[in-house]
Amino acid sequence: MSPIAKIKTDGSTEEKIKDAARKLFMQKGFEATKTRDIANEAGINLALLNYYFRSKEKLFEIIVKENMGQFMEIISNIVNNEKTTIQDKVEALVANYIDMLTQFPDMPLFIMNSIKVDPERIKIRQRFSGSYFMKQINEAIKAGKIAPMNPMNIMLNIVGLTIFPFVARPMFLNKGGITIEEFGTLMQERKKLIPGWIKSMLEAKK
Amino acid sequence: MSPIAKIKTDGSTEEKIKDAARKLFMQKGFEATKTRDIANEAGINLALLNYYFRSKEKLFEIIVKENMGQFMEIISNIVNNEKTTIQDKVEALVANYIDMLTQFPDMPLFIMNSIKVDPERIKIRQRFSGSYFMKQINEAIKAGKIAPMNPMNIMLNIVGLTIFPFVARPMFLNKGGITIEEFGTLMQERKKLIPGWIKSMLEAKK
DNA sequence: ACTTATTTTAATCATTTGTTTAAAATATTT
DNA sequence: AAATATTTTAAACAAATGATTAAAATAAGT
Helix, strand or coil: CCHHHHCCCCCCHHHHHHHHHHHHHHHHHHHHCCHHHHHHHHCCCHHHHHHHHCCHHHHHHHHHHHHHHHHHHHHHHHHCCCCCCHHHHHHHHHHHHHHHHHHCCCHHHHHHHHHHHCHHHCCHHHHHHCCHHHHHHHHHHHCCCCCCCCHHHHHHHHHHHHHHHHHCHHHHCCCCCCCHHHHHHHHHHHHHHHHHHHHHHHHCCC | CCHHHHCCCCCCHHHHHHHHHHHHHHHHCCCCCCHHHHHHHHCCCHHHHHHHHCCHHHHHHHHHHHHHHHHHHHHHHHHCCCCCCHHHHHHHHHHHHHHHHHHCCCHHHHHHHHHHHCHHHCCHHHHHHCCHHHHHHHHHHHCCCCCCCCHHHHHHHHHHHHHHHHHCHHHHCCCCCCCHHHHHHHHHHHHHHHHHHHHHHHHCCC
């Protein structure tokens, strides 16, 4: 089960508010989500939001931090595993992201927007650059096993190929587009295809 | 010069408002941009916004439509050219997008958000699916010249590899990250690299 | 059972925000 | 130059919004 799904959803007022806030913030963003919307969605009195979380801002920060945490944990665990190969890691990254985003498709756009508003909030990049994965890649380049290039390109390609479809998802699902099911199938296909594409990228000696 | 830069910027009040609105809407989104912010940025009286554009909503629609138009025009012209090869088109798409986004890096996130809020607004997808480019790809697949796959994957990969870095841009530019100049250089590198990667993808017969 | 602490509620406040109004300033027409 | 149309301004309005308050309801502690 995806880590995010493990977030406890007991019946407590605090959790009801956080669940409602998570849903609405992800759907509509910070500004467009009104405290009264959250209170209604959670089925609680408006004042309880401030009672438990002091302010809309603080509540938002908690939600963002939790979501970021999910993203991070997935990356860190895979990317610092010293027992797996480069290709193993690519497969694991792609599969885990696609599974997670299938469950929470609004997350990428939400996180990108959050970072844009407050860039200090997160340093996903560092997770990559300081990782064992990067060490492996640099060694492979030195050994001539993969084409020499700025390693940031590799990260951008893995993440871009995986996440971008979810960022662009609303574009596909409009009238005349594809259905949610078809989109899901396409993503499952890509789960298998992307690692192959990355592999041929790494090998392509221009 | 990029088409968007051609938008006339005479000193008229109407244009001053539109310029300010374009800048702020792109930077902060619809809800977070206040009419008073626009008026200040444009250096005009608040009431003039409603005098010239009736409402914030109408002004926003105009901005979105104009931006979409830019995106569309680039795509359509390239994708329906019957004289260029598949590889030519990939190169042209990538180069044009990167040049445009280098000038207007906030555009992708802005457009993605706009589509999410009102998915009817645009059908970029159709531009691709009904295009001469798609015809070429389907023929190439039939002829066994490129690996058989859902053509939507090809589109997703071209656009994803090109646009995603700009969506993720704020992540790179924070403290401890890379500078704007370094990001620009990286994008120029990718302008040359992406077509090669796409090529090796199309050839990869798994 | 009584007291105290915690949680919930309804009402209200102070700002903010999009929009309107009516008058003033400026430009255009006759 | 006078009359008319257009543009700009300052002020105000009404609704929405985040937050607070004081009282009521409920739970916990002794």
